[in-house]
Amino acid sequence: YTIVATAGSGGSISPSGNVVVEHGASKSFTITPDSGYEIDDVLVDGSSIGKVSSYTFNNVTSNHTIEATFKKKTYTIVATAGSGGSISPSGNVVVEHGASKSFTITPDSGYEIDDVLVDGSSIGKVSSYTFNNVTSNHTIEATFKKKTYTIVATAGSGGSISPSGNVVVEHGASKSFTITPDSGYEIDDVLVDGSSVGKVSSYTFDNVTSDHTIEATFKKKTYTVSLSVNLPDSGILTGEGEYYHGETVNISAAANQGFKFVNWTENS
Numbered sequence: 001y002t003i004v005a006t007a008g009s010g011g012s013i014s015p016s017g018n019v020v021v022e023h024g025a026s027k028s029f030t031i032t033p034d035s036g037y038e039i040d041d042v043l044v045d046g047s048s049i050g051k052v053s054s055y056t057f058n059n060v061t062s063n064h065t066i067e068a069t070f071k072k073k074t075y076t077i078v079a080t081a082g083s084g085g086s087i088s089p090s091g092n093v094v095v096e097h098g099a100s101k102s103f104t105i106t107p108d109s110g111y112e113i114d115d116v117l118v119d120g121s122s123i124g125k126v127s128s129y130t131f132n133n134v135t136s137n138h139t140i141e142a143t144f145k146k147k148t149y150t151i152v153a154t155a156g157s158g159g160s161i162s163p164s165g166n167v168v169v170e171h172g173a174s175k176s177f178t179i180t181p182d183s184g185y186e187i188d189d190v191l192v193d194g195s196s197v198g199k200v201s202s203y204t205f206d207n208v209t210s211d212h213t214i215e216a217t218f219k220k221k222t223y224t225v226s227l228s229v230n231l232p233d234s235g236i237l238t239g240e241g242e243y244y245h246g247e248t249v250n251i252s253a254a255a256n257q258g259f260k261f262v263n264w265t266e267n268s
Contacts (some may be wrong), residue, residue: 001020001021001023001060001062001063001064002018002020002021002063002116003021003027003057003063003066004017004019004042004063004064004065005029005065005066006065006067006068007067007068007070008040008068008070009043009070010033010037010068010070010071010072011031011032011033011034011068011070012034013032013067013068014030015029018195020032021057021060022267023059023060023061023062024058024059024060024061024073025146026058026060027055027056027099028054028056029054029055029056029066030054031049031052031053031055032053033070034070034232035070036072036073036098036135037070037072037073038070038071039052039053040070040071041068042055042066042067042069042080043066043067044064044065045064045065045070045114046103052115061215062177065204072080072096072097072127073096073097074095074096075095075097075136075137075138075197076092076093076094076095077092077093077095077101077131077134077137077138077140078091078136078138078139078140079093079103079139079140079260080140081105081141081144082141082142082144084108084143084144084145084146085106085107085108085111085113085144086105086106086142087103087104087105087142088104088106089103094233096130097130097132097134097135098133098134098135099133099134099169099204100131100132101130101131101134101171102129102130102131102229103128103129103130103140103248104127104128105126105127105128105129105142107144108144110146110171110209111144111145111147111171112144112147113125113126113127113142113143113144114143114144114159115142115143115159116129116140116141117139117141117142118139118140119142119146122172124218139230144172146172147171147207147213148169148170149168149171149208149210150166150167150212151166151169151175151213151214152165152166152167152212153213153214153215154213154215154216155215155217156188156215156217157218158181158189158218158220159179159181160173160179160216161177161214164182167203171208172207172208173205174205174206174208175202175203175204175205175208176203177204177205177214178199178201178202179200179202179203179216180201181218184220184221184246185219185220185245186218186220186221186243187199187201187217188219190203190214190215190217191214192205192213192214193212193213193214196215198199199249207247215221220244220245221245222242222244222245223244224241224242224243225239225240225242225243225249226234226240226253227240227253229250229253231259233256233260234255235253235254235256236254236256237252237253238251238252238254239252
């Protein structure tokens with residue numbers, strides 16, 4: 001009897017072709033996929049017997065057929081993204097043996113890529129990744145974090161700003177600063193990103209989406225000393241003027257002829 005053994009592309013059957021078998025004898029066949037392929041199905045006399053790698057005809061008493069079909073192996077790349085962004089394509093991505101597959105990582109507005117893990121190992125803050133010549137299953141996971149910005153807050157001598165230094169603020173958040181002069185000082189000016197906002201004692205950056213600077217400057221308080229005589233042309237006074245906080249002021253009075261100095265009277 002004749003057993004017709006055929007194999008589709010992607011593999012082989014052995015023996016193959018028109019295989020002659022004597023009455024009552026048995027005959028075994030081996031099905032072997034090529035590299036990168038797997039058995040799809042085996043048909044015996046037109047009926048599927050599944051993805052078997054061998055089959056034996058026992059006690060042959062008639063003609064038969066055996067046909068093996070193959071398909072390319074496929075692998076699954078599981079692509080996931082944490083909150084704050086996305087990966088494309090995502091989910092369980094099927095890739096044929098030997099093929100390549102690229103993924104794009106995109107943060108949402110106000111977020112940035114924190115890390116990308118391929119098969120559990122970090123490959124950094126990349127925005128794309130390609131699996132080349134895929135021959136096994138893989139995973140790719142993208143994580144994200146909110147963007148942060150730095151507000152550099154400084155104060156000159158004579159006062160302070162709080163908080164100060166390099167102040168980190170998340171995207172979209174607000175941050176307030178308090179400007180406080182030392183005793184005997186007053187705010188001279190406050191510069192935000194290099195532009196004056198006046199002698200303010202506080203300032204708030206709302207909805208922060210970039211780096212900023214805030215700088216406070218101070219100056220010593222000044223006071224004016226004014227002198228006057230109770231009678232016109234009765235004497236000469238010296239020491240009138242403007243003085244810094246804490247400065248010592250010397251004043252004097254010299255009576256004109258026909259007058260005499262009596263006393264000082266202080267009015268605040």
